[in-house]
Amino acid sequence: MIEDLKKFPAFNTCSDSFFNRMERDKRRLTFGRRQLILLADDPADRFYLIDRGWVKLFRETIEGTEAIIDILNTGQLFGDTALFHDDSYPFSAEAAEPCTLISLPLGPLREEITENSIFAMSMLTTMARYRRQQDLELEHRTLQNAPQRIGCFLLRLTNQDMAGPAIIDLPYDKTLVASRLGMKPETFSRALAKLKQDTSIEVRGSSIEITDVERLERYACSACSSEFPCKDGSPSVA
Amino acid sequence: MIEDLKKFPAFNTCSDSFFNRMERDKRRLTFGRRQLILLADDPADRFYLIDRGWVKLFRETIEGTEAIIDILNTGQLFGDTALFHDDSYPFSAEAAEPCTLISLPLGPLREEITENSIFAMSMLTTMARYRRQQDLELEHRTLQNAPQRIGCFLLRLTNQDMAGPAIIDLPYDKTLVASRLGMKPETFSRALAKLKQDTSIEVRGSSIEITDVERLERYACSACSSEFPCKDGSPSVA
DNA sequence: CGAGGGTTTGAAGTGCATCAAATAGTGTGG
DNA sequence: CCACACTATTTGATGCACTTCAAACCCTCG
Secondary structure, three states: OOHHHHOOHHHOOOOHHHHHHHHHOOEEEEEOOOOEEEOOOOEOOEEEEEEEOOEEEEEEOOOOOEEEEEEEOOOOEEOHHHHHOOOEOOOEEEEOOOEEEEEEEHHHHHHHHHHOHHHHHHHHHHHHHHHHHHHHHHHHHHHOOHHHHHHHHHHHHOOOOOOOOEEEEOOOOHHHHHHHOOOOHHHHHHHHHHHHHHHOOEEEOOEEEEOOHHHHHHHHHOOOOOOOOOOOOOOOEO | OOHHHHOOHHHOOOOHHHHHHHHHOOEEEEEOOOOEEEOOOOEOOEEEEEEEOOEEEEEEOOOOOEEEEEEEOOOOEEOHHHHHOOOEOOOEEEEOOOEEEEEEEHHHHHHHHHHOHHHHHHHHHHHHHHHHHHHHHHHHHHHOOHHHHHHHHHHHHOOOOOOOOEEEEOOOOHHHHHHHOOOOHHHHHHHHHHHHHHHOOEEEOOEEEEOOHHHHHHHHHOOOOOOOOOOOOOOOEO
8 A cells, every 4th residue: 555655754745656656666574683684785776664673774894893874763764875876775784673674666766856856855854964963973972972872872762852751672782782872882881880870870671761861961962062852853864 | 257156066967047046146255264154053044165275064062172074175065954954054164274165045056956856866966975975984983093094084185096106285284184083183193103104104294195005005994894995986065 | 491692790901082291383573 | 584472293191981802690582
């Protein structure tokens, strides 16, 4: 059904003919944890929409060390930028957690961009927002220490600005959160302990209770140029 | 004269009416070293084209520490993304070196994007390329140490892949290069000394001779996921 | 129950930051 | 053309944050 696709905000401004063309070549895929979805530099003729689950985008060096580019969630899409990179993917992707994806052809996407300027504009907006996000990411790496980065990460997992205490569950394992934040698992463990001690959060396995959101904000965001919860609108395109 | 604007690759695909509208409200500006050009979160109705010189984009925290977002050169433009951020600039900008800019109104730019889908596409391409650049930047911070980052930076300053030795001049002062690369001036100084020792480059003030480009590549790029000179096509929009 | 991956803890090392001070470089006015 | 003032850069000594390596612990799941 076309409703499948229409529900994604990324396609808000798309034309009916776009949905029809997409619908004709839609594939639903399931991936298990750690399963490879696509490889950097592979020839690309399709892009992906996350229906549910978490996807890790990364690149790796010859020696096997990997750099995480982003970890995406339900509703986000990826592989679309292959359009602008000579039809090859600029990163590899694998399932961080079990996930279901919708695979779609790049051709109609390209056509929609050229035919529907409203959509092109919304795509630009998404890209610009993502770019801002990346700028922040770099800033965080530069200005925040490990415990602060974790605090910031936790804050961004909370549902915006509800004042009271919040309970959150880490969406994927701590090792992955660690490298998402640019640190080693051991460092993550110790930094989380320090964060706990400094801001009185409660940690029970992968579930974390933030008893005092404001206190955590003061602790984590003070080193940063963007005042408050630095989630700036979450990107829906990757 | 319209030729002023036509020479910029960023406007390659623009319509004549775009150039006419721009021409009508074009301003040429000169800035001295360290002079402020625009302030983050300022209301924006214009964007800038670098005719000559270097411009530093940055954000700063309340305590005054700053995070450098990028340092742009002749031919690049900035402030255009205000279009996608509620007409305010997402960063501050100042002249890293004396520079001359061309200030242009955002309105006609927005119109051109919606009216000229080829231009919209080229803008998307530029954004995608920039994004890739940012991904690399983060990777560098994560995987390369200080001397390697300097080496990589020097390589990117050389004129592409001419094999022999190369002499380059640092385009702005070492303190700024340092923070561009995410390190302190002292660290930069020591790291450059180590790089010199490890790859036999010659340093004379701000002029650096790379006697063996390949050796430097092996030294700097080995930690990285992108093999060779990781300049991927320089972005022309910022 | 036992195997295996994820997580924590400990001890030791490394790289970069910090603070302080010396040195080199640059532009100015006399 | 020189001396001074000011800034950029280097050097040294020390500290801290994060990493590394190694081992223990824990949890889940067959």
